[in-house]
Amino acid sequence: MAINQNDIEKIAALSRIRIDDTRLADLSQRITAILGMVDKLQAADTRGVEPMANPLDAVQRLRADEVTEHNQRAEFQAIAPAVENGLYLVPRVIE
Amino acid sequence: MHEHSVAQITRGLREHLFSSVELTTALLARIDDLDSRYNSFVTVDADAALAQARAADALLAAGDAPPLTGVPIAHKDIFCTRGMRTSCASRMLDNFVPPYDASVVQRLRDAGTVTIGKTNMDEFAMGSSNETSLYGAARNPWDTDRVPGGSSGGSAAAVAARLVPAATGTDTGGSIRQPAAFCGITGLKPTYGRVSRLGMIAFASSLDQGGPIARSAEDCALLLGAMAGHDPRDSTSSERPVDDYLVALEDSLKGLRIGLPREYFGDGLDAATGAAVMAAIRLLEDCGASLVDISLPTSELTVPAYYVIAPAEASTNLARFDGVRYGYRCKDPQNLYDLYTRTREEGFGDEVKTRILIGTYALSAGYYDAYYKKAQQVRRLIAEDFSRCFDSVDVIAGPTTPGPAFALGAKSDDPVSMYLEDVYTLAANLAGLPALSVPAGLTGGCPVGLQLIGRHFDEARLLNVGHQYQCVSDWHLRAPEALTGGQP
Numbered sequence: 001m002a003i004n005q006n007d008i009e010k011i012a013a014l015s016r017i018r019i020d021d022t023r024l025a026d027l028s029q030r031i032t033a034i035l036g037m038v039d040k041l042q043a044a045d046t047r048g049v050e051p052m053a054n055p056l057d058a059v060q061r062l063r064a065d066e067v068t069e070h071n072q073r074a075e076f077q078a079i080a081p082a083v084e085n086g087l088y089l090v091p092r093v094i095e
Numbered sequence: 096m097h098e099h100s101v102a103q104i105t106r107g108l109r110e111h112l113f114s115s116v117e118l119t120t121a122l123l124a125r126i127d128d129l130d131s132r133y134n135s136f137v138t139v140d141a142d143a144a145l146a147q148a149r150a151a152d153a154l155l156a157a158g159d160a161p162p163l164t165g166v167p168i169a170h171k172d173i174f175c176t177r178g179m180r181t182s183c184a185s186r187m188l189d190n191f192v193p194p195y196d197a198s199v200v201q202r203l204r205d206a207g208t209v210t211i212g213k214t215n216m217d218e219f220a221m222g223s224s225n226e227t228s229l230y231g232a233a234r235n236p237w238d239t240d241r242v243p244g245g246s247s248g249g250s251a252a253a254v255a256a257r258l259v260p261a262a263t264g265t266d267t268g269g270s271i272r273q274p275a276a277f278c279g280i281t282g283l284k285p286t287y288g289r290v291s292r293l294g295m296i297a298f299a300s301s302l303d304q305g306g307p308i309a310r311s312a313e314d315c316a317l318l319l320g321a322m323a324g325h326d327p328r329d330s331t332s333s334e335r336p337v338d339d340y341l342v343a344l345e346d347s348l349k350g351l352r353i354g355l356p357r358e359y360f361g362d363g364l365d366a367a368t369g370a371a372v373m374a375a376i377r378l379l380e381d382c383g384a385s386l387v388d389i390s391l392p393t394s395e396l397t398v399p400a401y402y403v404i405a406p407a408e409a410s411t412n413l414a415r416f417d418g419v420r421y422g423y424r425c426k427d428p429q430n431l432y433d434l435y436t437r438t439r440e441e442g443f444g445d446e447v448k449t450r451i452l453i454g455t456y457a458l459s460a461g462y463y464d465a466y467y468k469k470a471q472q473v474r475r476l477i478a479e480d481f482s483r484c485f486d487s488v489d490v491i492a493g494p495t496t497p498g499p500a501f502a503l504g505a506k507s508d509d510p511v512s513m514y515l516e517d518v519y520t521l522a523a524n525l526a527g528l529p530a531l532s533v534p535a536g537l538t539g540g541c542p543v544g545l546q547l548i549g550r551h552f553d554e555a556r557l558l559n560v561g562h563q564y565q566c567v568s569d570w571h572l573r574a575p576e577a578l579t580g581g582q583p
Contacts, residue, residue: 008452015410015455016417017448018436030449030510031456037511040399041469044476051471052478054301054331055287055527056551061330075194081424088419091430 003031096121097257098574101166101314104260108155108165115155115165119148119209122167126211126258132577135233135243135252137172138180139212147209154207163321164207169262171250172213173220174200174305175294179210183296184228185218187416187423187442197294198326199263199305206321211259215249218444219413220270220298222246223516226507227446234503235277236575237541241500244274250308251278257578261309261318265295267302268401269495269520272532275308276495276544279534281561281571282308283315286552287527288333290319291326299408300331302401302524311571312533312561316340319554335552343555344562349383351560354488358394359519365498371536371543372494375564379492382563387488391480394522396473398514401521403457403470409447410454416442449510478526485550490560494519495532495544523548531557534570542570 005024008031012019019027073086082089096118099107107113123141130136144167151165175181175193177200182188196204204210215233217225225248226232233248235241236256243252247264251274254262264271266284275282283306290305297303307318320340326332353376360369380386418424418438425441428434443451457466484491497518506513523530528548535545545564549557565571 003456007456011452011456011459013436014459015451016414016432016435016439017443017451018440019448020440027449027452031453033509033511034402034449034453034514035456037514038399038402038466038470041396041403041473042465044393044396044469044473046469046472046476049472049475051468052475053471055474055478055525056333058288058331063327072194076420079192079194079421081418081421090419091428091434093431 003028003035097125099260100311101163101260101309101317104166105163105317115148115151115209116145118165119144119167119211122211122259129256130258132239133234133236133252133256134231135215135249135256135258136169136212137182137184137215137230137249140179143179144209144211151207151209161205161207163203163317165209166207167209167211167259168203169211169214169250169253169259170200171216171247171262171264173216173265173296174263175296176200176210176213179213181213181296182229183219184216184230185443185447186229189229189423191422193294195294198291198329199295199322202324203263203321214253214262217246217248219296219447220246220265220267221409221446221450223269223273223513224506225249226503227444229444232503235500236577237279238500241502241541242277244277244500246270247308248274251275251280251282254278254280254308254310255575257574261307261314263305264308265303265305266524267298267405268524269517271306271308272495272520272530272544272546273517275532277500277542279542279570279573280308280310281312281315281531281533282306283319283531283554283557284523284529285319285323285554286529288331289323289529289552289554291329291332293326293329297412299405300412301408302405311565312531312558313344315531316344316558316562333552338555340555340558343559346559347383348379348560348563351384351490352387352488353379353384354387354389354484354491356389356391356394356491356493358391359493363497363518364494365538367538368494368496368498368543371538372545375535375545375568376492378567379560379564382567389484389488389491391484391522393473393477393480397477397521397525398518400470400473400477400525401517402453402514403466404474404525406450406454407457407467408454410451410458413447413451474525477522481522481526481528490556491548493546495546499538499541499543519546527551529554529557531561533561533564534573536570537573540576
């Protein structure tokens with residue numbers, strides 16, 4: 001399936017990645033080539049086949065509802081781009 | 096001293112033939128001298144390594160030291176190392192110093208290893224050539240104009256160049272086995288769930304597995320014994336007990352049934368590579384194994400299925416890199432959307448962005464069934480092909496790659512031809528099976544790998560077959576010519 005530049009802009013917005021206008025043509029060409037290769041899947045007969053999410057068909061294990069982690073906020077925030085009073089700083093969201 | 100295997104090092108240290116400080120010092124000097132050629136390390140911490148080596152020597156002197164005490168190794172820069180930068184070879188994490196160790200790092204430290212440093216890789220493990228690294232490509236020690244393979248290219252190059260006896264790697268679609276094949280060394284991708292993924296930066300969570308890269312199957316067995324085992328902090332880690340990989344090495348191959356998939360020896364396989372692999376398989380036959388013709392009819396669907404599933408999982412995993420909690424943040428964000436989108440534009444390289452976009456597309460409304468669900472159904476068909484074959488054979492053998500290492504730059508502009516490099520390795524990840532690559536010859540001066548795929552949790556058998564092969568062959572002992580002054 002061919003992907004046009006509008007499609008790329010839409011997916012990029014969903015992916016939260018800014019794409020420079022000068023890159024759109026090249027990217028749509030690359031992605032179209034990859035999706036062309038991937039389209040071979042459509043020919044496979046998968047009627048009645050259960051999708052496989054985990055190669056061992058394992059299911060999520062449960063554990064006892066206990067506190068297992070101790071507070072390491074200071075250590076984690078020491079590597080953050082911007083923090084103040086224990087809070088992560090981002091640009092103003094609510095005016 | 097740099098030629099010693101892990102097994103030789105553990106013996107030499109215990110017999111006090113040399114100390115861990117002597118060995119570590121020698122390897123650090125060698126990295127200093129030679130690694131400008133290979134670019135295999137992105138971080139080396141000599142002071143920390145020597146401190147660990149001194150502690151190891153003290154433990155060895157006192158007796159009762161854990162099995163790998165004093166053995167210097169390197170970690171792929173995808174494993175979190177407390178206090179040591181873990182970059183994933185990405186601008187996004189170029190400044191990231193993790194506050195904790197990956198379970199693999201912790202286990203190998205508990206086993207006594209000395210961490211020399213962190214190795215180069217494709218950015219976020221997305222690549223088959225190591226060319227997508229922020230720090231530039233690592234180079235193949237057999238021919239520095241060629242790629243070392245990827246994504247664990249730095250680990251493979253460092254082990255091949257005798258800069259370290261062993262290193263960790265990760266394998267999502269061949270990222271341990273393909274660079275091992277290209278660099279003439281031995282690499283094992285364990286069964287999904289055998290090795291904890293905690294602290295191993297996620298690419299595709301249902302496919303990723305950490306594993307050892309070394310020069311022999313015996314050394315891989317020593318490392319895997321320390322790396323494998325249940326980790327309550329990784330919910331996909333298996334509770335199955337870990338086998339004794341060392342004991343199994345010596346088993347005879349008499350009666351072993353080896354399946355040769357027709358599809359792995361057909362069009363697309365370089366003739367000299369195929370001939371080397373067949374010669375290796377004949378040697379296994381001489382050891383008492385029997386060969387069985389098998390078919391994996393879904394083989395042609397592995398590349399398409401993988402390049403939906405892996406990008407889809409990557410697009411969700413990499414959503415965490417948002418410029419808020421750690422890693423790169425763009426300058427002067429105007430608003431939250433601008434913060435996210437510019438941080439990710441500037442922080443990720445082109446291949447990573449391409450895969451996130453494909454994954455987002457495959458998961459988006461209207462396309463999910465056609466791409467993601469379809470690929471997951473095909474994944475089951477691929478897994479069922481293998482289960483059927485394992486009713487009649489014990490291991491499956493074939494080439495690791497379609498040919499030897501290719502030239503730097505040869506495929507970097509053509510994503511589809513790069514993806515097809517992984518045609519023989521992807522299936523083991525999709526089916527969750529363990530797979531080993533061992534050196535099986537040279538073509539045009541470059542190494543060729545024999546791949547052995549086993550049943551789930553049958554690592555002991557793979558290592559056994561690899562070891563028995565290495566008892567009757569010497570490809571794993573060959574070093575690149577540049578290191579031996581023309582004596583391969």
